Amino acid sequence: MAVVAQRPHALRDIPLHYCPGCTHGISHRLVAEVLDELGIEGETIGISPVGCSYNNYDYFNCDMVQAAHGRAPAVATGVKRSLPDSVVFTYQGDGDLAAIGTAEIVHAAARGENITVVFINNTIYGMTSGQMAPTTLISQVTTTSPYGRNAKDHGNPIRICEMLATLQGPAYIERVSLHDIKHIRQAKKALTKAFRLQREKRGFTLVEMLSTCPTNWGLDPVESMNRVKNEVIPYYPLGVFVDCEKEG
Amino acid sequence: MAVVAQRPHALRDIPLHYCPGCTHGISHRLVAEVLDELGIEGETIGISPVGCSYNNYDYFNCDMVQAAHGRAPAVATGVKRSLPDSVVFTYQGDGDLAAIGTAEIVHAAARGENITVVFINNTIYGMTSGQMAPTTLISQVTTTSPYGRNAKDHGNPIRICEMLATLQGPAYIERVSLHDIKHIRQAKKALTKAFRLQREKRGFTLVEMLSTCPTNWGLDPVESMNRVKNEVIPYYPLGVFVDCEKEG
Amino acid sequence: MAKVTFFRERCKNCGLCISVCPKKIILADRESLNAKGYHPAHVLQMEKCIGCGFCATICPDCVITVEK
Amino acid sequence: MAKVTFFRERCKNCGLCISVCPKKIILADRESLNAKGYHPAHVLQMEKCIGCGFCATICPDCVITVEK
């Protein structure tokens, strides 16, 4: 009998601390599978964010560096400019990347920093108990938008891929979703491409993954997947925003 | 005899400290003329940046608040949310706005903060003696890109208007230039519109002014104007990027 | 025939595998609790399993190994 | 006839007004220096001035008042 699916080597065999049904676990596995399949675990350095995945340095088998909240792209820059032949990825939540870390992601992208950013957009601050993120949808209720986000007071949610796509540094930007099998597979394809392009030194790559936070959404895991499909994707269209292979 | 041109009331009658031929003086006068013409000097609060214009609080006749480097949009937010019926503008250089202040400008724009940003892009850090800015052109020599900016190491220059235009908060974004009479007049029109829209509470407005820094460019003032025309505008196309009056 | 193995102590009974199984053969084991306090997922009629791997693809906790 | 007045102590001899005057009547006064050490700009043949205001529009230092 052949193995159809099992824990990838790049993911260490310890329990994950995430809430039941949280898609952080899925994206972890996908990243690990790509490291396995491209055979790059040994040359990879991952940067952990501050957010629910703050300690994924325990989960990945490659070398890992934990970064200050929002600063993973700067830390990644420091690592990559020190070890230009390594593979460097950041793993960042939407609070981490789209709020406090805005300057760092914009400038890493603008510089065309040769790193891969795995961007987990669950439209909320998971770790600190469900505050509004820059990505929170209009009328979504959070602990800091208890009456629902409204455009007048809070502005409209930021679409990071679209914004970064105006820069010339990025080699590849795609938005994917983790809400069902088909999309999970597409997510993995996108990740694979991003890491491959990095190895080819093509520049900055980013994969945004629409994710869930069942706990702070107040929904069960399956309902959460449905929310992604029905509410999140309509605002955050899936697709490729930059592809250096298409343009060149 | 009628007066064709004279110092506007909103600009105080003291010498400016800028270098000979520096266009900061022109943009100051334009802002002041608009305050005069809209009759809003008395209700306006301006935010000074850190940059060569750090002390333009001495030059403008309206109330002024000096902000930390890059944080003018946050300071403006604090002022405007305190005095929603006032007119608030920031005046920021490209180092201030496009480097250290990236997060603040992006989020003020995303929130649709009802302020006007006067963005002085002279493709360089003037005050600190001519370092590379995020807006420095490819192959431009600066004190921190002594061999010329190159895309591989430093990335390509960031086009702020284009980037912010992807957000939904801005009501009006235009890029203008100060290199000749015709363009100076267009710049004033843009400023007038921006301030008017702010008074109408339409949201975030930004006018980027392509400017000069004769001193750090190593060119005389007239040559500097020519550089704007021949080298800067081709990379930073003039025009309107967002206009809530066109869209609605 | 396919074989699906659950690392039951790791299961958090999130229900995602249950929701994607095309054969609807995964269930939470209401009779037992793992040390974390969850009723772990398990397959009832293994013979119906087609080894599609959907369950493992969506499981956030690497609970599931699928063989075919 | 138009009249152009220069606040000569404020002038930095940047040359911008000189460059835009359609009548080419503005010049730096090589004979004199202001306290800042600049040869201030001045108009030589005021009668040629058309009062277009270009000089004042481009002057960064509010040196120039134009009347017509």
Place this chain on the structure above:
Amino acid sequence: MGEKLLMKGNEVIAEAALRAGCRHYFGYPITPQTEIAHYMARRMPQVGGVFMQAESEVAAINMVYGAAAAGKRVMTSSSSPGISLKQEGISYAVGARLPAVVVNIMRAGPGLGGIQPAQGDYFQAVKGGGHGDYKLITLAPSSVQELYEMTVEAFNLADKYRGVVMILGDGMLGQMMEVVQFRDEEPISEPAKPWAATGTGMKREHNTITSIHLDPSVLEHWNDERQNQYRVIEEMEQRFELYNTDGADVILVAYGSVARIARNVIKAAEREGIRLGLLRPITLWPFPTHAFEHVMPQAKAFLVLEMSAGQMLEDVRLTVEGRRPVFFHGRMGGMIPTVKDIMREVHEIIGTREE
């Protein structure tokens, strides 16, 4: 006094700020103080105030700067790493003479550290974690009721001295629930702010808010004025509590949460017939040197207790200046000192002194 309510420390800070007339709050979430923001988010819209979640701590403190410049009572709150990010902004607000309240609900450091209670930011608060010579009036409440009273006080002091006031609590204080009773009316004293940037209305000279003075003699003069003001504050605003100090063999010195544990220690010692006193600084700056003069005649030794490696310890030593022995017991990393361990120190000190 109103009815008794069971409330969380963090929520009480928020409620107290509202009662003190604060209608502008700018913050960024961080454990263990996030409930302040949650409370503000719920209540501000109801009272016509502004709650804003900034994009970062840096933005938050600069929004505070803006609102204060506009003459408003304004507050921000955070915890250790977030407070580090605010250091430039705090220095600016002081430099521009803006009244504002900054709350630090400390957690264990350094770095990302942990989220359990600690007092490792004492130096940062009282010596100035930002650049330049400046001081923040720093209040260290020790109960939920005091969180309420000190928060109101903080706004009054900020306005009185046109400066930044810091409330220095820790995760235990912020997270615990205790009974609080609110006053029917708050003792608010908010002076006029003719210096504020509110628009000239074409009726006065323009106001400018700035912290830059390039002429060294001007900037020195500005600083001299501050230092003079600081001396006044040191004289007038010291706050402290003395408990059980008369005839005490050893005086415990502790603030905030740790002072509560010190009370348990005093009880435990009493059972053994040892008399301990507590000197509890309520203002950390100005450091309550007066309190020490009160107890110095009878004090035989001081035992400083902190959840740090010994930071307030330095201020105690500067105050005691060798006149009495000063001992220290500290825990770090989110560990909370135990009565047992402290009693062990007490025994040792008393042993030492009995020789």
Place this chain on the structure above:
Amino acid sequence: MGEKLLMKGNEVIAEAALRAGCRHYFGYPITPQTEIAHYMARRMPQVGGVFMQAESEVAAINMVYGAAAAGKRVMTSSSSPGISLKQEGISYAVGARLPAVVVNIMRAGPGLGGIQPAQGDYFQAVKGGGHGDYKLITLAPSSVQELYEMTVEAFNLADKYRGVVMILGDGMLGQMMEVVQFRDEEPISEPAKPWAATGTGMKREHNTITSIHLDPSVLEHWNDERQNQYRVIEEMEQRFELYNTDGADVILVAYGSVARIARNVIKAAEREGIRLGLLRPITLWPFPTHAFEHVMPQAKAFLVLEMSAGQMLEDVRLTVEGRRPVFFHGRMGGMIPTVKDIMREVHEIIGTREE
């Protein structure tokens, strides 16, 4: 020793870093230290190193964190406001035990302040402007030659103790030119860094660089280890200079630029027949307490000189602990102490003591 060169302090720092094997520099421009970046921008590409102008000071310190995590010798530099912005990052680097060198060429504060020389960031450097209990070895050179030697030293110390080392200079030191002579070869000691994140090569367990330890007992243990290490450093790494102290009536205590003025004061006093000594701390942390023990027997009084409101003063008082009178003369705002004013203080002190 090489030939005599006339160089600017800032440029010498940069050159010294290169000689110490630093090939990674991340910074953001700010007066009065920008020449460090300019020099690096010119030289790094020539030696195959990395000069990067970051988007901000916050980004710069986090890039430093990354490069240090990757095992490289790395440096950043800034001036006061910029250093305030780096406080979170510095605390993180300490927390993750990363060796790095941070240069602060101080200017006057608070806020945007001025750009002239000051020493108002002493507390920030030696007490910890960031959150949590940590210490930075802080070096205070006083000449361009020393800027060179101390910068090399800084890298060695950072690696030796796996920590952040700060070079604390001021605008005068950074901007002045003086003659410097470089050694032909530097005394570099760079240990192996098996802990660095360089890729496992599938040959070892993965390395993790982190500053978070959520279990308080683990974090406390980590902190205890640091404190023990700090005690070792306090014992081993104190550096200071004693000049003219034998038989001195009053000992001047000054560091950095001010120590140079102190030398002028000593000359001026000599002309009046007054013998002054100079105790010059070279390490500000560890504070050179040993130096005080050397001079304590003969010292009658100490006069602390700073370009601040009195910050090192506290460490002097903590060291002297009431055994001798400690006087203070400080200037702020970018003003530089004058020989005349200091002599006036000296006269007063001597007058006092003669009674």
Place this chain on the structure above:
Amino acid sequence: MHHEIIIAGFGGQGILSAGRLLAYAGMVDGREVSWLPSYGPEMRGGTANSMIVISDEPVASPFIYSCTSLVVMNNPSMAKYESYVEPGGIIVYDSSLITVLPTRTDVTAFGIPATMMASEMDELTYSNVFLLGKIIERTGCVSLDSFEKALYDVLPKRKHHMVPEEMRVLARGMAY
């Protein structure tokens, strides 16, 4: 009277709200009270505990090093807190989750399969109420009336209809 109570288990088991209810009821009873939650970084599944002091005297430290009663809902917490219980105190634990039983002989221990019982009622949030029932029954730390008032005051309006059922669950716990 002076009660020091620790409630410990996983996040999501209602560890914190159970403690809060007790403190609230204590206040209604006119006592001095404090409640201190642990706060982990994890929203679900991490260990959680809350410390409650109910006393006739002002509460010195809300953080306690020993307790008179312990409610425990998972194995790690049993391992950690068993030794905290003062001699003569009581331990109430969820026997459907706890496999490592208490070993002390100087305290009284009660096992109640609370999670299983709650799971059978299809309302997992009841599990801690069973256990609280036992504590209240054995120690009288709070009165039943105050506990009921606490439920009404603490629960959001939309959950008030559950209060009678919760009181019945409490009674089952008391009687177990």
Place this chain on the structure above:
Amino acid sequence: MHHEIIIAGFGGQGILSAGRLLAYAGMVDGREVSWLPSYGPEMRGGTANSMIVISDEPVASPFIYSCTSLVVMNNPSMAKYESYVEPGGIIVYDSSLITVLPTRTDVTAFGIPATMMASEMDELTYSNVFLLGKIIERTGCVSLDSFEKALYDVLPKRKHHMVPEEMRVLARGMAY
């Protein structure tokens, strides 16, 4: 020997580079030297000064409160620094810019219309060289050979062709 020299004027007048040349020449002469520039926030037009010490002994403070020689190129600097000059010292000033003449009688003052002379040569950067010439002539703080070497060492290669002209300008200053 011990010279303390202040050169002051507007930014852009070559105040800093003139000072640097002197210090460099002093070093070539084998002296101990220091050079301390003022650094204003302004790139052009702000006031600027540089302080140079050239001595046989190690330089204590590069910051000086008085000077033996003063070169001054604008009115504000004259107002500020005239009193710095030690009795018996010298002041050399640009008489084409300075309208407020020195009033001290215990020092020797020389006015040279340096900017006008330089402007006539169409090379404004020479203005300070005229003034340096006078200082060197009166004080002998540096030797002419060293000054010439300083010019070659300090100026970028592409300006080396100007050195002979600069030396001629210097000589004119000395002779003025």
